[in-house]
Structures are given as C-alpha cells and as structure tokens.
Amino acid sequence: MSWKCIIRLCAFIFLGIVLIAQTSYVLRDKTAADRQAPFYDEKKNSIDILLLGPSTMDLAISPMALYQEYGYTSYNLANGGQSLAINYWCLKDALTRQDPELVVLDISYLHMQDILAGQPARLSQFVDNMPLSVNKVKCIMDLTEFDKWKDYLFNIRIYHSRWKELVKSDFTKILSINKGGTISFEKWGGKYPPVSEWDVLEKSDKKSVYEYKISIEYIEKIVSLCEEQGCELLFIKLPAYATGEVNHGNGEELQRLWNGFYDYADDNYLTYINFIHDIDNIDINFSDDFYDWTHMNYLGNCKMTHYLGEYISENYNIEDRRGNPLYCEWENTYMVYETYIREHLKNTMWEDEN
Numbered sequence: 024m025s026w027k028c029i030i031r032l033c034a035f036i037f038l039g040i041v042l043i044a045q046t047s048y049v050l051r052d053k054t055a056a057d058r059q060a061p062f063y064d065e066k067k068n069s070i071d072i073l074l075l076g077p078s079t080m081d082l083a084i085s086p087m088a089l090y091q092e093y094g095y096t097s098y099n100l101a102n103g104g105q106s107l108a109i110n111y112w113c114l115k116d117a118l119t120r121q122d123p124e125l126v127v128l129d130i131s132y133l134h135m136q137d138i139l140a141g142q143p144a145r146l147s148q149f150v151d152n153m154p155l156s157v158n159k160v161k162c163i164m165d166l167t168e169f170d171k172w173k174d175y176l177f178n179i180r181i182y183h184s185r186w187k188e189l190v191k192s193d194f195t196k197i198l199s200i201n202k203g204g205t206i207s208f209e210k211w212g213g214k215y216p217p218v219s220e221w222d223v224l225e226k227s228d229k230k231s232v233y234e235y236k237i238s239i240e241y242i243e244k245i246v247s248l249c250e251e252q253g254c255e256l257l258f259i260k261l262p263a264y265a266t267g268e269v270n271h272g273n274g275e276e277l278q279r280l281w282n283g284f285y286d287y288a289d290d291n292y293l294t295y296i297n298f299i300h301d302i303d304n305i306d307i308n309f310s311d312d313f314y315d316w317t318h319m320n321y322l323g324n325c326k327m328t329h330y331l332g333e334y335i336s337e338n339y340n341i342e343d344r345r346g347n348p349l350y351c352e353w354e355n356t357y358m359v360y361e362t363y364i365r366e367h368l369k370n371t372m373w374e375d376e377n
Contacts, residue, residue, distance in 0.1 A: 059152040061199040062098055062117070069350070070121040071341050072097035074203070075110045076129030077140075079261045083129075083319045086202035087360040088328045090353050093336055094343030099203035102148060106132055106140035107241040109149050112162040114245060116153060118252050124341050125255045127331070128245065130295075131263070131317070133238050134271065134280055138166055150175050200360045206321050208367050209314035221266040223299055224275060229282035239287070246293065255339060258288060258295040261327065262302050263317040264309050271317075296334070298327075305330045321364070 058081065072095055074084050080101035089095045098121075100113050110128065132140050139146055146166055153159045163175045233239060249256040260281045265274035281297050288295035298305065305326050307313075312323030319327060335341060344350040 058102055058199065058203045058205065059100060059113075059149065062100060062203060063120070063152075063154060065098065065121070065202075066352075067120055068122045070096050070098045071124045071344075072335070073114065073117055073121065073123045073126045074099040074101060075105075075114060075126065076101040076261075077105045077132050078103035078205075079131045079263070079317055079319075080127075080129040081203075081205045082207055083261050083324055083327045084127075084331060085204045085206065085324050085328045087200070087204070087357050088325065089332050090202075090345070091357055091361075092329065093332045093341075094345035095332070095335065095341050096344050096350065096353060097202065099201070101129065101203070102145065104140055104142035104145035105149065106135055106138060106142075106145070107238050107245075108138045108166055109146060111241045111244045111248070112158065112165070113149065114248055116156070116158040116162075118248060119156075119158065122252070123254050125257060125335065125339055126245075126249055127257045127259060129259050129261050130238075130242075130281070130284060131261060133232060133235060133284065134277060136235060136237050138237055143167075147175065200356060200363055202356070204324075206324060206364070206367075207314050207318065208321055208371050210320060211310055211313045211315060221264075222275060222278075223302065224278045224282060226282050226285060226297070226300065228279055229286065230276070230279040232280060232283045232287050235280075246291070256293065258284065258293060259331075260284070260295075260297040260299060261317075262298050262305065262307050262319075262323075264313065265299065265316070269316050274316075298330075301330070321368075 072089070074080055074086070074097055078101065081099060081103065084097075084099055086097040086099050089097050098117075100117060102109075105113070107130075114126065135141065150159055150163060153162070160176070163172055167175060246256060263269075263274075263277075265278050265281075267274055269277070271277060278299065281299065284295055285297070287293070307323065307326065312319060312326060314320045344353065
C-alpha cells in the first residue's frame with residue numbers, strides 16, 4: 024500500500040471518529056450536562072476547591088457565591104444520584120486538569136451499598152460528559168459489567184433513536200453560569216417542626232460504618248488520591264430533615280450512620296463535620312430553606328454556602344482571587360449569575376426575603 028493510500032485511510036478514519044463524536048454529542052441525553060461538561064473548559068489549574076457528592080451538594084453550595092463573598096475559585100461536580108464510586112472517578116479525572124487546595128465531599132450516600140447507588144443512569148450522565156481518556160475507559164471497566172462497556176464507550180448505540188426528541192439546545196455548546204452548582208427556587212412549604220421538636224441525635228448515638236464495605240472502599244481511594252495530589256480533604260454531611268421514614272430509609276438510622284463516620288474519621292486522621300448538628304447555627308428553617316427533606320433551595324443555599332465559606336476561611340489557607348486579572352472571567356460570570364438570580368427571584372414570592 025502506498026503512502027498516499029495510508030494517509031487517505033488515516034484521514035478517513037479520523038473524519039469518521041470526529042463525525043461519530045459530534046453526532047453522539049448532539050444525540051446524547053443532556054441531563055446534568057450543564058453541571059459537568061463545562062468543567063472541561065475551565066482554565067488548567069485555576070480551581071482551588073472541588074465540591075463532590077450527590078444532589079445534596081449540587082443544590083447546597085454555590086461556587087459563584089463562594090467567589091463573590093470569599094474570592095474562592097471552586098467547581099461543584101456533584102450530581103443527582105452520584106455514588107461514592109462515581110465521585111472517586113470524577114475526582115480522579117478532575118485532578119488531571121486541576122490542582123486544588125481543597126476537596127469537599129458530602130457523604131450523604133454513605134449508606135448506599137450498590138456501586139451505582141441503584142441508579143445506573145447516573146453513570147451514563149457522568150461518563151457521557153467525560154472526554155475520551157484512559158480514565159473514562161477505566162471508570163467504565165470498574166463500574167460496569169463487560170457486556171455494558173460498549174454502550175458506555177460508544178453511546179450512540181443508546182441514543183441513536185433520540186433524533187425525534189432533539190431541540191435547539193442539543194446543538195449548542197453546554198454552559199454553566201454557576202460553575203456546576205444548581206439553584207432551586209421551589210419551597211417545601213407547609214408547617215414543619217423546628218429542630219428542637221424532632222430528634223437530632225447526639226454524636227454518641229451512632230452505628231459503625233465499617234460494614235458498608237463498598238462505600239469505605241471508594242472513600243479510601245478518594246483519601247489516597249488527595250494524599251498523592253497533596254490537597255486537603257474535608258468530609259461533610261449536609262443538613263437534612265432526617266426523621267421518621269424518608270425515601271432513603273429511616274431518618275434516625277441514617278443519622279446514626281452519619282454520626283458513626285466520626286469514628287472512622289478519627290481512626291484515619293480525617294476531617295469530618297456533620298452539619299446536622301449545626302442547623303441552629305446555620306439558621307436553617309426547613310419550610311423556607313428546603314424543597315424536600317434533603318435538598319436546599321436558593322435560600323438554604325445562601326445560608327449553607329456562607330457557613331461553609333466561613334469554616335473554610337477559618338481553617339484553610341485558600342487564596343482570595345478577587346481583583347486578580349488572571350481571574351477576570353470569574354467577575355464576568357458572576358455578573359451573569361447575579362442577573363439570573365435576580366430575574367428568577369422576581370418570579371417567586373421571595374423577592375422581599377433576599
């Protein structure tokens with residue numbers, strides 16, 4: 024075969040790969056894409072704090088509010104139903120692009136013993152937004168059975184029939200005005216008793232986490248990643264109305280498990296805060312600040328972001344990037360974010376509350 028034929032063949036294969044990649048981008052499900060995909064457009068080594076966890080973290084902490092109040096550059100890579108195993112691979116891939124000072128991980132899914140937290144669709148939402156890389160292949164091989172690998176690697180097999188559902192946004196670049204975080208403008212409503220009238224269990228009322236082997240396995244991997252990278256790691260449990268029967272089980276049993284993580288953290292010299300014990304200090308009002316038992320709305324997000332920011336400012340040495348010309352893009356993004364918040368508040372009953 025002549026060199027001309029080889030060059031033409033290589034060009035044909037390359038164009039074929041590009042065509043398949045672009046078609047897959049258009050056809051794939053964009054659920055959660057605005058939280059993760061824009062991360063790969065961030066300037067290399069520009070993010071000082073990475074936020075990880077399931078939807079509780081996604082809705083509780085606003086990177087743009089952290090920047091406006093403290094000057095911290097952060098990115099919220101949390102997503103609904105994101106198991107600790109997916110969080111491990113999310114962090115592993117993120118660390119190839121960023122060199123953060125601090126990683127903050129919400130352990131709300133500590134009790135989940137299915138490697139995908141019973142929600143395999145969440146893995147698709149994660150890997151669909153990852154560029155093709157060694158980490159992407161390893162993630163798929165680690166978290167799925169062999170016969171599923173091809174569907175996650177070549178997702179056009181799954182989404183090829185979605186052409187009937189395409190809308191204009193499927194053809195445009197995916198953007199995020201909040202560096203991954205989601206803001207809800209819904210309220211739970213109704214009358215919910217203050218914390219003093221339902222049991223926030225004492226830290227001493229606990230159960231061992233060591234039997235939750237899958238969770239512990241991936242937590243250990245996350246700890247090792249952070250040690251290798253040389254970044255601090257903060258485990259947290261975000262506030263939740265954890266009493267009686269909730270959709271993840273019994274609220275009091277979940278509290279005991281979250282309390283039990285203190286022992287694990289002490290045994291392994293890790294930093295952990297269960298913010299359920301700080302609900303009064305955060306000034307959480309479940310009727311106003313949440314839209315269901317475990318997810319914060321905008322009002323709760325404002326309170327929790329401020330409270331976490333204060334803790335970080337008092338315990339870590341994270342640089343204030345405000346006024347730094349290398350981070351002027353953050354100033355521009357914040358103005359867009361502020362306009363977005365203001366416009367949405369106009370359409371809610373909260374306008375006089377903020």
